[in-house]
Amino acid sequence: MKFRSIVSFSHNSRTNAIFCLIFMIISSLQSLVWSVRIHPQEKVKAIWNRQILFVICLKDPNQNEGVLNWYHVGRYEPIDDNSEAPVYQQHGADSAKLFLVNVPKRYSGFYECRQTKNSKVISSDKFELKVYNSIETEGNKDSYVGTEGDAFTMLCFSKFDSDRDATEAQVSWIHNNIRIVDDDKHFTVRSRVEQSVTQKTIRSTLGFKRLIKENEGVYTCESVYANPFLTDMKSIDINLRVQCKP
Incomplete structure (x- = not known):
């Protein structure tokens, strides 16, 4: 009789342990779901x-x-x-x-x-x-058209918060994977910082002294800013087409 009680107690303990284990598994699965x-x-x-x-x-x-x-x-x-x-x-x-x-x-x-x-x-x-930071261009970036032999300019705006510092060098122009520098013979690169109540804007102008057919192609206006969370580079591509003089 005593042996049977011990066996019964052992069986109940195992059953309870199994139920507890099943309950824990279900609870864990629910926490995942x-x-x-x-x-x-x-x-x-x-x-x-x-x-x-x-x-x-x-x-x-x-x-x-x-x-x-x-x-x-x-x-x-x-x-x-x-x-x-x-x-x-x-x-x-x-x-x-x-x-x-x-x-x-x-x-x-x-x-x-x-x-x-x-x-x-x-x-x-x-x-x-x-x-x-937003970066924009004036007009339609896919259809800039200039005439061979004429002077021509493209304008790019980079906007950001008014409480952040800005330098004109933070906006640059790239063509054929080459960064354009201010060159009195062919290009002019001019930038200025404008201030409003809510934001600052860097206006960057790429000027061509005299357009030639080789100037045709995609120009990238690029803006780079440091940030505590990320240091991403944002840019906009502008397509320039040079047409022959009539």
């Missing part, structure tokens, strides 16, 4: 400064507990809901929308949506935001 979702789903979002973007974060349908909040990774406090700020969030019943409005480049970095309960993170998802 449960996850907040962000839309759009791209892990890297690249925008020009002064553009608008929003990203929505949704609770997992299987896990309704907890609160959603957006964070700039590396900062402890959630992003504010002040709609006057360039980055802010709005809360819905089961969602949190992150607004990126005219974002300065210094806001580049990783953003994370967390679902928390009692200061414990249930699940999260994140993306990297890259804010590039």
Whole structure:
């Protein structure tokens, strides 16, 4: 009788251990499956400064507990809901929308949506935001047309935040993989920095003293800026066609 009790106790212990193991496995699988979702789903979002973007974060349908909040990774406090700020969030019943409005480049970095309960993170998802300085050209970049023998100019604008330093040398021109230098015989490269309340603009002009057919082709206006999060180079290609004199 005593032996049977011991066997029964041992059997129950093994059964309980198996059930505990199954429960732990199911819980682990649920923790892998449960996850907040962000839309759009791209892990890297690249925008020009002064553009608008929003990203929505949704609770997992299987896990309704907890609160959603957006964070700039590396900062402890959630992003504010002040709609006057360039980055802010709005809360819905089961969602949190992150607004990126005219974002300065210094806001580049990783953003994370967390679902928390009692200061414990249930699940999260994140993306990297890259804010590039805008670079533009005057007119249609695909159809610059000049006449052989005439003087000709092309203009490129590089815009960035007013609180960042700028030098004219940060914009340059390239043709046939060669950086163009100011040359009194053939080219002139002139740049100046313009200041407004919200941004600075470098206006760079590439001038041709006298167009020849060999000047035809693609010219690249390139802008380079250092940034704590990234050191990306942005450029715009301008196609120049040289027509014969009538």
